[in-house]
Amino acid sequence: MSDTPRTSGGTTGQAGAPQRSLMQSLELDMRLLGMIGAFVLIALVFNFFTGGNFLSPRNIFNLTIQTVSVAIMATGMVFVIVTRNIDLSVGAVLAISSAMMAMMQARWMPGWGVELGSPVMAPVAMLTGLIIGTLIGAFNGYLIGYQKIPAFIVTLGGFLVWRYAGWYLTSGQTIAPLDGTFILFGGAEGTLGETLSWVVGGLAALAAIYGVWSARQNRLRHAFPVKPLWAEFALGGAAVATILGFIATLNAYDIPKGKLRRMFEARGEVVPDGFSQGHGLPISVLILIVVAISMTVVAQKTRLGKYIFATGGNPDAAELSGINTRLLTVKVFAIMGFLCGLSAIIAQARLQSHANDIGTLDELRVIAAAVIGGTALSGGAGTIYGAILGALIMQSLTSGMGMVGVDSPLQNIVVGSVLVFAVWIDIQYRKRTGVK
Amino acid sequence: MMTVDRTGTPLVEMRDMSIAFGGIRAVDNVSIDLFAGEVVGLLGHNGAGKSTLIKMLSGAYAPSHGEIFIEGQKAEIHNPRDARHYNIETIYQTLALADNLDAASNLFLGRELVTPLGFVDEAAMEAETRKIMGRLNPNFQKFKDPVSALSGGQRQSVAIARAVYFNAKILIMDEPTAALGPQETEMVAELVQELKNQGLGIFLIEHDIHNVMKLCDRAMVMKNGARVGTVDVDKVTDDDILGMIIMGKKPPSAY
Numbered sequence: 001m002s003d004t005p006r007t008s009g010g011t012t013g014q015a016g017a018p019q020r021s022l023m024q025s026l027e028l029d030m031r032l033l034g035m036i037g038a039f040v041l042i043a044l045v046f047n048f049f050t051g052g053n054f055l056s057p058r059n060i061f062n063l064t065i066q067t068v069s070v071a072i073m074a075t076g077m078v079f080v081i082v083t084r085n086i087d088l089s090v091g092a093v094l095a096i097s098s099a100m101m102a103m104m105q106a107r108w109m110p111g112w113g114v115e116l117g118s119p120v121m122a123p124v125a126m127l128t129g130l131i132i133g134t135l136i137g138a139f140n141g142y143l144i145g146y147q148k149i150p151a152f153i154v155t156l157g158g159f160l161v162w163r164y165a166g167w168y169l170t171s172g173q174t175i176a177p178l179d180g181t182f183i184l185f186g187g188a189e190g191t192l193g194e195t196l197s198w199v200v201g202g203l204a205a206l207a208a209i210y211g212v213w214s215a216r217q218n219r220l221r222h223a224f225p226v227k228p229l230w231a232e233f234a235l236g237g238a239a240v241a242t243i244l245g246f247i248a249t250l251n252a253y254d255i256p257k258g259k260l261r262r263m264f265e266a267r268g269e270v271v272p273d274g275f276s277q278g279h280g281l282p283i284s285v286l287i288l289i290v291v292a293i294s295m296t297v298v299a300q301k302t303r304l305g306k307y308i309f310a311t312g313g314n315p316d317a318a319e320l321s322g323i324n325t326r327l328l329t330v331k332v333f334a335i336m337g338f339l340c341g342l343s344a345i346i347a348q349a350r351l352q353s354h355a356n357d358i359g360t361l362d363e364l365r366v367i368a369a370a371v372i373g374g375t376a377l378s379g380g381a382g383t384i385y386g387a388i389l390g391a392l393i394m395q396s397l398t399s400g401m402g403m404v405g406v407d408s409p410l411q412n413i414v415v416g417s418v419l420v421f422a423v424w425i426d427i428q429y430r431k432r433t434g435v436k
Numbered sequence: 437m438m439t440v441d442r443t444g445t446p447l448v449e450m451r452d453m454s455i456a457f458g459g460i461r462a463v464d465n466v467s468i469d470l471f472a473g474e475v476v477g478l479l480g481h482n483g484a485g486k487s488t489l490i491k492m493l494s495g496a497y498a499p500s501h502g503e504i505f506i507e508g509q510k511a512e513i514h515n516p517r518d519a520r521h522y523n524i525e526t527i528y529q530t531l532a533l534a535d536n537l538d539a540a541s542n543l544f545l546g547r548e549l550v551t552p553l554g555f556v557d558e559a560a561m562e563a564e565t566r567k568i569m570g571r572l573n574p575n576f577q578k579f580k581d582p583v584s585a586l587s588g589g590q591r592q593s594v595a596i597a598r599a600v601y602f603n604a605k606i607l608i609m610d611e612p613t614a615a616l617g618p619q620e621t622e623m624v625a626e627l628v629q630e631l632k633n634q635g636l637g638i639f640l641i642e643h644d645i646h647n648v649m650k651l652c653d654r655a656m657v658m659k660n661g662a663r664v665g666t667v668d669v670d671k672v673t674d675d676d677i678l679g680m681i682i683m684g685k686k687p688p689s690a691y
Binding site: 302 | 494496515516517520526528530531532533534535536537541542545546547548550554555556559560562563
């Protein structure tokens with residue numbers, strides 16, 4: 001990330017396009033830059049106070065896997081908030097999806113003769129969680145879109161209903177152990193290893209370069225103005241450097257000796273002397289990346305995305321343009337529900353058990369992440385990458401303060417203040433630039 | 437002014453339209469027709485029921501009673517999509533633009549151009565938008581900005597472009613010049629004339645009597661949800677029309 005200013009700084013003085021400022025040439029979103037700036041600042045400050053521990057590969061790895069669950073749901077919350085709705089039930093929907101999946105693994109499927117470790121166990125359990133999440137989301141959307149009950153009320157009700165429906169399902173018990181394959185989706189237990197991580201990173205870098213190139217080709221084909229070539233190279237270079245830097249960092253965090261020994265023992269082998277192995281990209285992070293790309297494509301490249309933003313900008317105009325805004329509400333909440341189910345898989349796998357308090361307060365973290373990421377509660381504006389950055393900023397603050405030794409009441413005070421402050425900054429920014 | 441041929445089947449015929457909102461009859465048994473190449477003005481005070489009548493044609497409201505015929509065939513219009521299917525396009529008084537989206541996204545809202553893979557083709561939409569705006573409003577340059585950043589006239593031209601682009605046969609214009617300066621009003625007047633010559637039928641809701649006399653072939657006046665009368669504009673004076681609007685008094689040539 002630190003490459004961006006250096007690369008572009010060197011070219012500021014060039015007289016290639018004197019009428020255009022540096023920022024205009026790059027066509028960068030100021031808000032995105034602000035968020036990245038805030039994130040870098042937070043990281044550097046904590047890194048200083050922890051004596052370099054905050055930006056160690058180990059902590060970056062942990063930070064990433066802790067962020068995934070909230071970040072996945074935050075991308076769905078963007079759509080919800082953009083359409084002028086809210087979802088207070090995401091933590092509760094996560095909890096009941098998790099309860100269903102835990103019951104599947106520990107009680108129901110063994111009752112059908114499928115034991116832990118069976119290859120069908122994890123897929124069936126996950127599918128159950130995803131279906132439950134999607135159905136509850138769609139039901140919320142139906143109540144909001146077709147029955148015209150305000151989203152705040154429907155999901156406030158759901159906030160109480162679903163977590164405690166889950167409580168009855170499990171009789172309030174903590175359920176463990178879970179299926180071994182299932183646990184791979186939690187983070188540290190399931191990583192791609194060094195080689196495969198480099199492959200994924202390489203593919204992602206190629207995809208980024210292709211994205212920049214094809215966008216340029218598309219504009220050239222219609223004879224629209226394009227960015228200067230150096231700006232394309234700077235942006236593409238920054239993206240590639242970020243991706244590969246991230247992979248290198250995750251690979252640099254070695255699997256602890258004890259765990260490595262257990263892994264080898266499981267295969268009936270002995271760890272060779274001096275052997276070490278990096279974690280690489282966790283499967284859960286890979287899922288987040290896939291979700292982020294898919295949701296961005298939906299937002300920017302599909303009719304569904306267009307309709308979501310149009311409805312948020314002016315519901316009447318959307319309706320008069322022939323958009324079925326009620327069905328749209330169902331779709332948006334169904335997506336949200338699906339993502340809650342997905343997050344439930346990752347949260348449960350990371351904790352390696354289901355407890356009734358799983359995902360408690362997640363609704364607030366998710367909404368805060370979306371809002372810190374620039375999603376306007378008045379509707380019509382928000383980005384997927386912003387929400388993910390928002391989740392990352394929140395998690396960095398929490399775990400950074402934990403590392404520095406700030407006690408937890410003060411942590412909450414700080415996070416709450418940051419939320420209000422971030423929105424205030426955003427309002428000031430919009431006022432200055434005249435963006436609504 | 438060119439005389440309109442009204443011998444054949446009307447382009448639009450709305451028969452005995454009624455609609456009530458919570459016991460109030462917003463439109464009470466009103467019939468109206470429109471021929472190809474004709475501009476029919478709809479006049480009356482605020483709340484007379486003009487916009488409501490027209491929203492039944494554009495699919496925004498479902499009538500409690502009445503039938504609509506398009507080129508002699510009974511039309512089923514239950515929502516804005518149905519209306520578009522009959523080549524009915526509407527420029528709403530509020531413009532009905534999504535302020536957070538750019539001109540191209542608004543122009544194609546609900547009818548996006550897609551690539552073979554089914555993704556929205558932004559570049560093609562922008563190219564088409566540039567083409568039609570070049571014709572309607574050559575000064576328009578803000579293709580990348582959300583329409584909230586545009587002036588009243590620019591927003592209006594986006595709304596007009598949206599109605600004109602999709603080969604409308606029937607155009608509904610609800611106070612298209614209300615927010616415009618003199619020059620932009622003139623632009624709209626020229627456009628109405630041009631579209632009329634192309635054979636479109638146009639319903640024009642308009643408060644400015646001067647514009648009505650200049651642009652319309654016929655005018656229907658409404659008062660309290662009911663029809664006062666319809667006149668051929670070239671057979672009456674502006675005072676006759678004002679009398680109909682204010683006092684509900686029909687001049688001799690009215691029917």
